[in-house]
Every structure is written in C-alpha cells, then in structure tokens.
Amino acid sequence: MREWIWIGATLVGLGIAPSSAQTAQAPFTTAQAAAGRTAYAADCASCHQANLSGSGEQPALAGASFMAAWGRRPIRDFYADISANMPYGRAGSLDAATYQAITAFVMVANGAHPSSVAFDGTQTTPIGSIANGQIPADIAKPKAPRVDAARAPAMRLGQTLVGDIKNYTPVTDAMLVHPDPKDWLIYRGNYQAHSHSALDQINAGNVVQLQLKWSWAMNEGGENATGPTIHDGVMFLANTSNTVQALDARTGELLWENRLGPIATRAYSALRSLAVYQDKVYINATDAKLYALDAKTGKVAWETDIALPGRGFNETGGVIVAHGKVIVGLTLCRGQMPHCYISAYDAQTGAQVWKFTTIADKGTPGGDTWGDVPDDMRAGGETWIAGSYDPELHLTYWGTAQSKPWMQASRRSGTAATLYANSTLALDVDTGKLKWYFSHAPGETFDLDEVFERVLIDHGAQKTLMTIGKAGILWKLDRVTGKFIAARQTVFQNVYDGIDKKTGRLSFRPDVLAQKTNTWISACPSAAGGHDWPPTSYDQKNDLMIIPLDQSCNLMRGHDVAQHTGSVQTEGEERVFFMPGTDGNMGRLAAYHTADMKPVWSFQQRAPFLTGVLSTDGDVSFVGDYDRVFRAVETTTGKTLWTVRLPTVVQGNPVSFAVDGKQYIAITTGLGGGSPFAKPSSMLGELHHPDHGQALYVFALPDQVK
C-alpha cells in the first residue's frame, strides 16, 4: 500500500498523466484512494477481481468496458450505484466514507489522479473527464493475488474431525439407478432429476404439524445454495468454503469434517451438490479441483485438477457419478484457451477418462457457428448445474450457458448458434462422445441461458427430456434423438415473438435483431431469468412438473469488446424493472402436466422463490423464498398448507429422507446465488433479511403424530 501511495504521489507531483483525455480536476484525495484500495480488496475484489477485470456476472470496474458504461456519467452516480447495491449480498452495509473511498480507488484504477479536493458523494464531474480507462500497471497486474482477507472468515483448513463411521454400506450402481426412498443419493433425487421423494409419511393432512428437529449453522462468508446427500442415516453436506461435513441425519451430530478450501469470499462460491459412490464422497471445489473423500473418515482419497490452476476457472455446479465415472462441468471461462468443458474421471483413481469442450473452435464440428469470431474470443458455455443420466440409453444430459459477451452486437456473431452454448448436450457416458445436441436459443443476446436442470420423463414408450431456461420456455425433447417435441411459455417474455412448431426455432423481436452496441434494449425476463438455477420437481404420480419462476425485466446495453485473449466478459450492463402484467410480484410457482404441457395451477407473490422444489408421495411439495418463508403446498392445487419463517433467505435444494422409519425434510438458508438473489435485493426494498444466518434446518412430524 505504501508503495502505491508513493507511486501515486510521485505521478501527481510530477504532473505525469497517462492520457491527455483527462482535463478536469479529479474530486478525490490520495488518502481516499488509498483507503479505497484497502476497502476494495476487502469488499469488492472477490467478485470484481483484484485487477478490477470483473468475473462472470460481475462487471469490470476498470478499462474500456467500465468507461463505456460510466464515462458519460457523473462520479456521484457511480458512488450512488455502489452505495445502493454493494457489496453483493450486503447492500448499503458500508459507511459513506468507505463508499467514497472505493469510488476514488476505482477512478484511480481507470487512470484518474487524486487532487486536494475530497470526494463527498455529491460532485457531478463526468467520469470521462477525469479517467480514461487506462489501468495503472500495479493494479492491472497485482504482485500477489489479493484475497479479501478482511471479509473471509477466520478458518483453519484441513481435516478438523476424522470420522469412524461403522457399518457404512457402499453405494452401488444399482442403488444409484434405483435409490432407496429413505436415502437421497443424487443431488436431484435420482438420475432423472425428478427431485421427488417416494416417502409419504408427511402428507397433505398432517404437514401442518411439521416441527424443527435439529439445525446446523453453516459457514458464513460465501454463497450458500446447496442440498445435502443422505445415505444410511448419514448426511453429507457441501458447506461453503469447500468444507465437507458428515452429520448424523437423525440428530445433527458431526461425524467428520474436512475443510478443503479455498475459503469462500462471496461470488461463485456456492457448491450446489456432492455425490456418493461406493465408499467415497465426491465434490468439486470452487477452484476447479475435484476431490474424492473416504465416506467413513472424511480423509482425502485422491484429488485432481479439473482445469489448469491459477487461470480463473471455477466450478460450483456439482458432480454426478454415473457408470463408475465422476462427471463435472466448469464455469467462468472468459475466452481463454482451453474453453469450458465437461469432463469425466475414474471414480476409483481420479484419472481423467474424457472431456467434451462446450465451445466449438474453427475447424471443429460446430465451429462455423461463430462466424468470424476468433477462437480465443469465443467464450461462455458454462455448465452451472450437474447433468442427469439415462442408464438405459447410456447418455448423460447437460445444459450449457449462453455465449459471451452477452449481446449479439458485442459478440459480433449475429444470430449464429455459437455452439455449443445454450444447448442440451447428450453425451455417451463412457466416451464423452456427442450423441446429439439441441440449440435452444441460437443467437441468444440477453444472458437468457438454457443451462439448468434436464429432467428425464417417460410418456409411455416416448422417452423425453424436459428443461426450462431463463426465457421461461418449457421445452420437451426426444431424449433418444434430440428432436424437438413441444414448448410452452410459463412467464411473460418479449424477447422472442414466435416459434416454428416443427423445429422449435425461436424468432427474435425485430428491434432485438437490429441492436447496436451502447444502446439500451428491453428484455423480459431479465438476466435473473424466468427460471434460474432453483430446479423444478417432477411428480410422476400426478404427471406434474412444479416450477419456481421469477418475474422481472431489464434494459440491457452491450459494449464494444477489447479484442484480446482472456478479455471476454459479459460486456453488458442492466437496468431492472418490474415485469408488466404481474402487479409487482416477482415470485411465481406453477405446475404443468408434462404429457400435454398444459398448465394446472399457478400463484404469484412478491418474493421470488430461491430454492428448488421437492415433491413427495404425500402430495406435498416444498419450496422456499427470498422473504425467508419455507412452505409446503398441496401438489395438485398449489394451496399453501404450512409455512415457517427462517432467519434469512431460504435458498438451496430441499430434500427428504428417512431414518428409523421417520421421514425428514431438510432445507438450507443462504445468501448470494447470483442474479436470482441480486434482483430482489435491488427491487424489493421493503423485504429485509440479515446478511448472515446460513444454516441447515431439518423438520419432521412430532414423534406422536396426532
């Protein structure tokens, strides 16, 4: 820090300016900028990166993209923006002096020079008149990674408790194909991603008697959006900071704990799932490492890198184990080589078996769908949620995220499909060979990706795959061939104005096609999605798919993109607004028959739903929301039967299991979670929640049911 102040002071003292574009006096002091650098490292760098380059949905705060977004606006607007929305998940929690200091540092990071005038949050100096987007070398390439140490919880990494679980039964392939209802072995309940429990002890008639049996505080400091895995009365929990814990599922007693690390900060730190197979527990860490832990002791059996370390790759979507292989995706791929990929590892040894790259380069199949975009500028295609699996067809099904930059005009790829972004992929489980793909939204341009759960449903002899993405369009495909069968809109959307009923090809609203960079264009739903990562549930008995939906819109403006390797980010900015026709309700829960795609029931509420849905054979479904409500609804009608208010946002994946003949329901509270969490934080100012309180709650009926 002292060195930086010296450099800054020297530059100012010598009157050296990196660009002649700076003409106005910068209204902040050296001391403010120095304080801002410290505060930025503590409260901002985990999302926006130490060099302010941005990451995923978190925009760059320095360079051309920042100047495109902010260059014409007064410095007080930037201050007001971060004061209202930041830090992520703790909006408005810093004092005014800290926000002012961070503003000063961000200006310095864009080439502005301090002066003797202190920034007090009111100055209207245009940012473009004091900054030029040229990032000082010591900020562009920090000497060492700056961990936001001030906000990371103090935590000793490593195994803190070695387990000694007796009578653990290895999980076989047969058990995964036909899970015992008392277990929850796969993150979506079964290979078909139904998120359904065949348990029926808790039913529509007695659910009102549910009571808390035990709870478990989870780590603070990172995002939490997980769901536990249960086998033989042992609960395996993917806690934040890449901590894995085994708990007695009946009592909540800790059996073992291994803090793999790295310690979570804020963005992209939610581990959605882990997997169990044979005598091991498998988990991807957020730094794109894959671990196998001994299920009885928690000790590391093997570990391997999913991607090259230190390149910024990340993985939060979780893993599945299928046919003896651990299969995992990859996220935060920014136009660097290699691109994002799905990869499989031998469950016993950790050796990589296959890899399928989700972005097609020139000269490879699908490579011509990016137009003239250079290979190292092709980005996106992340896999935010682990796939599903059909053991009979021997295929694993994965969704992929949108291509980046978000907008066609920034990407310069027109309406080309940019394969294999926004697609369903059917991969041979043993070889990773692509059996078929379906491109849901060729040319997608508003961060409306189609990356979420792939639900496998049989309709008689017809084997289908159903999925729903951010546009809120429920898709039905033939999962043998990938052929389009049907589509159904579930929320208001105005991006597409029609569909070819034979092919499923969507057509864009004309003004979307005519887009230009640096021009606002409207999109409903917003980037929070009509549907996002909180998954659906499928109740086979009633042929009902229950879908958590989200209702908001945005204006989006795409920037021109710097053309160099690794530079590709979202390159867009958003302004949010409430969705027309919703009366200000952001949450919608809806049920559809999957055979004919007809809607059965729906209801709306102010708060969006931030958990997946769990349906059960007791005709009760569970879901949680942003306003801290965890509820049970009658599966066939949507009528609310039971609610409980938890300490903070209910976020994660509810599961059900049984121990000693008693059925339990488990759910987590959590913060973070990307756009679905950020949008209500910005739009629903009357709904409050603590910025801590991540925990696991386990409910059951009283021991003596009335």
Added chain:
Amino acid sequence: MATMRWTILIAFAATLSPSLAQDYASRLTAVAYDGAMRANVQGDGHVSARLDGNRLTVTGDFVGLPSDAISVKLYTGPGIGVPGPSIYDLALDGTRAGRISGSVTLNEKALVALKQGHLYLQLNSQRAPDGNLWGWLLPQHDFAGSDVPEAGQGFLPQLDVPGNWTEK
C-alpha cells in the same frame, strides 16, 4: 384460463365495434433503473383506462414520488415492456402523490398499439425527468391475489394479448 383467453379475445374483437368499450389497467412501478437512479425513481400507482371507439379515457393515482411530478404521458414501443416515444399528454394533479386523468383520441397506429399492449403510461418527475414510474396498459384481467393459486397459468401478456406471439 381458457375462459379468460376467450373473454379477452371477445373483448378484443368487441373493440372493433365503436359501441362496446374495452377496459385496460396497469400498476405503475419504477422505470428501469440502476443503483445510481434508484433513489429518484421510487413510488407506486395504478391506472385504469377505458377505450370507447377510438377514445381512450385514463384515470389513476400515484404515491411516494421522491420529487414532484412534472408530466404524465402515453408512450408507445415495439412490444409489451419495450419503451419508445411519447405520443399523448395526460393531466396531472398532485406533486409527490396525486391523480392522473385524461381523454385522448387515438390515431389508428396508437389504437393498434393499445390493442397489442404496446402502449404505456409514464410519469416523469423533477429528479427523474426521463421517467419515474411507468406501466403498460394491458386488458383488464382477474388476479387471484398474492399467494392464492388459480387454475391454469394465469395472465401471460404475450399469450393473452393478441399480436405478440406467432406459431407457424
């Protein structure tokens, strides 16, 4: 749901006849904003509108503006939820809270825009002169209420308002 769609379609067809009126409504909420704009685009409101022939009569109210209202107008864009230019002025009575009223004769283009849900009302204020609250005029429809399930999937503008979705 099917009943509601038929009701709306019949009502839409009825607007072709000058003798039958069609009702529209909207909730006024903040215009598209970022964090820097947020403090200046607070507030809430409701409007109702009746189309009789090509005469549109609008009434409504608003509350909670952070600065005094300065104008209220009808605008049209290329889609529901897609902003565009203003086409008619309405009357304003009040500052931080008040009433909206007006009666305008729609030209043919504006009439089509209204029937397609592309017409919206925007209230501008001193600290948000380019928009404080807005709301798209959509056919009056039933809403079961917050947390109350309804059969079918409820009102979806692109399906329930003609001219916004085609299947071929």
